[in-house]
Amino acid sequence: MITEELSHKIREKTGVNVRECYQCGKCTAGCPVAEWMDLRPSVVMHLLQSGNAEEEEQILRSKTIWLCLTCETCYSRCPMEIDIPKVMDYLRVRSLTEGKVNRESRRIVAFHKAFLNTIKRNGRLHEMGLIIDYKMRSWNLFQDITIAPEMFAKGKLHILPEQIKGKKQYARLFKKQVKNT
Amino acid sequence: MKIGFYPGCSLTGSSREYNESLLSISKVAGIELCEVHDWNCCGATAAHNLNKELSISLPARNLALAENDGIEELVVPCAACYNRLVMTQHELNENKDMKKRISEKLQLPLEKGLRILNVLQFLEKYFVPQLDQLVKKSLGFDVACYYGCLLVRPQKVLHAERFEDPMTMDVIMQKIGATPVDWSFKTECCGAGFSVSKTEVVGELSGKIVRDAVNRGAKALVVACPMCHSNLDMRRSAIDSFLKKKVDIPVIYITQAIALAMGLTPRQAGIQRHFVPVNLPVNS
Numbered sequence: 001m002i003t004e005e006l007s008h009k010i011r012e013k014t015g016v017n018v019r020e021c022y023q024c025g026k027c028t029a030g031c032p033v034a035e036w037m038d039l040r041p042s043v044v045m046h047l048l049q050s051g052n053a054e055e056e057e058q059i060l061r062s063k064t065i066w067l068c069l070t071c072e073t074c075y076s077r078c079p080m081e082i083d084i085p086k087v088m089d090y091l092r093v094r095s096l097t098e099g100k101v102n103r104e105s106r107r108i109v110a111f112h113k114a115f116l117n118t119i120k121r122n123g124r125l126h127e128m129g130l131i132i133d134y135k136m137r138s139w140n141l142f143q144d145i146t147i148a149p150e151m152f153a154k155g156k157l158h159i160l161p162e163q164i165k166g167k168k169q170y171a172r173l174f175k176k177q178v179k180n181t
Numbered sequence: 182m183k184i185g186f187y188p189g190c191s192l193t194g195s196s197r198e199y200n201e202s203l204l205s206i207s208k209v210a211g212i213e214l215c216e217v218h219d220w221n222c223c224g225a226t227a228a229h230n231l232n233k234e235l236s237i238s239l240p241a242r243n244l245a246l247a248e249n250d251g252i253e254e255l256v257v258p259c260a261a262c263y264n265r266l267v268m269t270q271h272e273l274n275e276n277k278d279m280k281k282r283i284s285e286k287l288q289l290p291l292e293k294g295l296r297i298l299n300v301l302q303f304l305e306k307y308f309v310p311q312l313d314q315l316v317k318k319s320l321g322f323d324v325a326c327y328y329g330c331l332l333v334r335p336q337k338v339l340h341a342e343r344f345e346d347p348m349t350m351d352v353i354m355q356k357i358g359a360t361p362v363d364w365s366f367k368t369e370c371c372g373a374g375f376s377v378s379k380t381e382v383v384g385e386l387s388g389k390i391v392r393d394a395v396n397r398g399a400k401a402l403v404v405a406c407p408m409c410h411s412n413l414d415m416r417r418s419a420i421d422s423f424l425k426k427k428v429d430i431p432v433i434y435i436t437q438a439i440a441l442a443m444g445l446t447p448r449q450a451g452i453q454r455h456f457v458p459v460n461l462p463v464n465s
Contacts, residue, residue: 032370032386067379070229071370072334076344081337092230111378115227116235123221125190134377144377147415154454156195165219172286173238 006056007048014090020080021045027074027084037064041074041084048087060095066105068092110137120174123164128157184307185252185295186214187243189262189407190222195415196259196407198451202436203258203300205449210315212307214256217247223265226374238283240269245289254296256303258436260406261373263299264331264339270297271338299332300405300435301349308439312356317444319358319464324401324438325394326350326361329409330370344368350435354403357442358464362397366390371412384419387412391420395430401461402432410434414456431459 372383
């Protein structure tokens with residue numbers, strides 16, 4: 001597949017025209033996490049315009065799409081008003097559904113999955129449940145072992161989750177939406 | 182005066198003091214906040230990053246419930262929830278098919294365009310006009326007002342004024358006696374949802390914010406977002422290790438600053454819940 005099609009697909013799915021990018025680099029200059037990225041935002045834009053199937057694969061398997069914090073700085077400064085965060089949303093969902101999540105980014109995805117799993121169950125966030133779920137997924141067992149007791153002492157952690165009442169209606173929102181959580 | 186209130190999950194847990202201070206000052210000002218009945222999590226970054234439909238349908242349930250409660254104006258103090266709710270309202274207006282589908286799943290109408298206020302808009306509208314009567318004390322110190330990302334961006338949807346150099350918080354802080362410093366990190370990202378999964382990134386991004394605030398002479402950082410607060414306050418050890426020194430500047434919510442200026446006790450403002458101790462001069 002040539003990326004000509006990919007840029008069209010992005011436009012069709014998100015309404016964003018990546019072909020308008022003229023590589024000024026302002027997105028990369030203002031991106032708070034650019035230094036940790038394997039592909040800088042402006043490089044992603046360039047690859048989306050001119051790349052081939054191999055480059056599409058490179059983007060879907062990149063750290064970049066998971067490092068994007070959706071701070072929206074790039075979008076607010078882009079002279080062509082290209083909604084780069086919206087493109088990142090599209091790329092993340094594809095990377096996840098096609099099983100192409102970057103190996104080093106799996107902890108980030110594990111955290112998001114643990115979060116969704118917690119709110120799916122209770123309707124509201126239960127921080128303690130989230131942390132336990134995340135630790136099980138990421139095998140990051142000893143992280144933050146000192147911060148939790150202090151949070152608890154300051155009244156910032158619930159032992160038991162808060163539950164919403166309209167569970168039946170709420171559950172319909174999750175139907176056929178999240179797999180592997 | 183009755184206004185709808187969506188607290189969001191953080192305000193019931195890790196940022197309880199934001200909730201406590203907001204409710205304390207509203208009570209004194211005679212503003213009744215009506216919590217949205219049976220509200221759910223907005224989905225936060227997780228839903229937004231993993232599933233487009235959920236990132237809209239979870240906030241949409243809250244909008245529908247608020248509408249069902251007869252709420253016309255909704256205050257959303259958490260900047261992250263505020264952002265998700267406003268973005269959802271925007272998406273639903275742009276995409277009528279999605280609106281219909283979600284409304285059917287919820288079996289609730291999503292018809293009325295409810296006005297969503299972030300905490301700064303709420304304070305400006307309901308507190309600033311009566312601030313002279315409410316304020317009993319003066320905060321005699323320099324502050325760095327930190328807005329973060331979610332109150333100002335994306336500019337095209339939120340229509341925040343001066344999105345690179347917002348001033349609403351600075352103006353309020355000035356009115357209650359504090360001196361806002363001129364600084365460069367007002368709208369830089371704190372590292373947001375990476376608090377747990379990429380703590381070192383938070384240490385660096387939040388570290389740069391804290392460092393600039395200290396270098397400009399601020400004695401406190403003032404925030405309006407639970408995520409920013411927890412990164413700047415609870416992640417201080419990651420910040421200190423990035424800066425290679427211990428920094429003790431406290432981080433307070435704008436509602437706590439107002440509570441102190443209104444003469445409420447530090448406990449009513451929830452000051453004791455912070456990781457970085459708060460000892461700020463308040464003049465009578």
